[in-house]
Amino acid sequence: MTTRRTFLRGAAASAATVGIGAVGVGAALPGIASAHSGRSGRVPRNAISIQLYTLRGIMGDDPEPVLSALADIGYRRVEMAGLYGRSAEEMARMLRRHHLHATSTHTGLDGDLDQVIADARTLGHRYVVVPWANYSTIAQWESFADRLENAGKVLRRSGFKAGYHNHAHEFALIEGKRPFDVIASRTTARNVHFELDLYWAVVGGVDPVAFFRQHHPRVRQYHVKDRAADGGFADLGTGNIDFARIFTSTAVEEYIVENDQPADALVTAQVGYDYLRNLRW
Template structure:
């Protein structure tokens, strides 16, 4: 099985999640437009038939996708940004956000990388450019996270000037303690809320032993995107279809307004069902039981 860690190491690509607007602010019909899927979920199927996969995502009920793995050479899944944008439009889909590999930019090795991401994001009419992962060499100390926060701020300023917004997606390593704080707390406190938003991967927050609702209440309005990803009841190291696992989504979704969430993005990294049946099941549960 291809794990995310192995995939990133082998392909130099980076990560994933789901999107929706709180039901208290819009009707179900309207909120359904913001249910998205992180395409990393279908990373095994995309290389075989990327255009067919996008069509099946739309058939499953999704209205948004979140990309991953963009490069200037390979584009989006082998398509140039304009070609990918046309494909999405054909299926009445939007790509409101994308995961882009930021390690070379954060380390200062490639200052020009961000411009290529901004150009690609604008070509497909994205709103958010998401930092999906930090290499281990960038996160060994509190000082490292402070440097990351500085680099995020610089990138966010450039994104804002281009009409975009920068976001940060968590795993569980950000919650490692450094004295009386964590890497995640440093990122939250040392970035401007008007510049940097956060994509809360709910599975990883829970797996780190934390309460997502408490996190939202401590930092209200910072979490504009959520990755809705469930935890297998028997094995917490793997995912399952939304509503089938152990994450208390009903309590979490009851606090959507506190979080400030605008997009709910489904993600799943492993399957016991056919992947397309799985994503349809997760979409149905999310739409009918959580929104």
């Protein structure tokens, strides 16, 4: 574990360099104003999570050292994205050893839903989120939304909350309609909630605050992902999305750190956790 301690010291130094607690670097994106108003607050520690997809490059066949490092950073929640060659039972034991709760998972719902439910029960999930869908016609999006609603009903009856995670393409017009509007209109708040990816919402031209107000109380989770000046991914606090402005006017149950292409996944995890812990508005 000497290596892990060395990493943590190095990550802390990196965090200091980028300025943990800053609202953002550079000008705010259009629609994401820098002026803050409304309530003051902070992100609760027990609401901070991390999407394990961020760490996929170092998980390998032995995810336990990575889970241990996340626990050392301070995480108590994680969002799953696969089992990394382990059974649900094996992964659940690893998580328990490090006092981590896999409250959420990304998975498809068109396959064996009984197995999804069984794994979710074993791993202690609360949320079961569809991470991706992409179709070329509105009819296909309507069919997907209907399947999502039906799966959400089954999951709700089994004690879980089904959700949908956006990218940017759901906000682009197809046949005069936005696919996300199709999903929202053909699913119900009772059976399907939204996990809003803040980076992809901004890339898609959507103001997260306006989105939250339109769909409240269906927005229950955020993917907190920053945007670099060149439009790429950035560690939290080093990009140009004004998270303080968003959090001033909204509140969700989970704030999930993510970076699709981290330069150093564990540094990304450390910087993201510290940013959310130190952010004030």
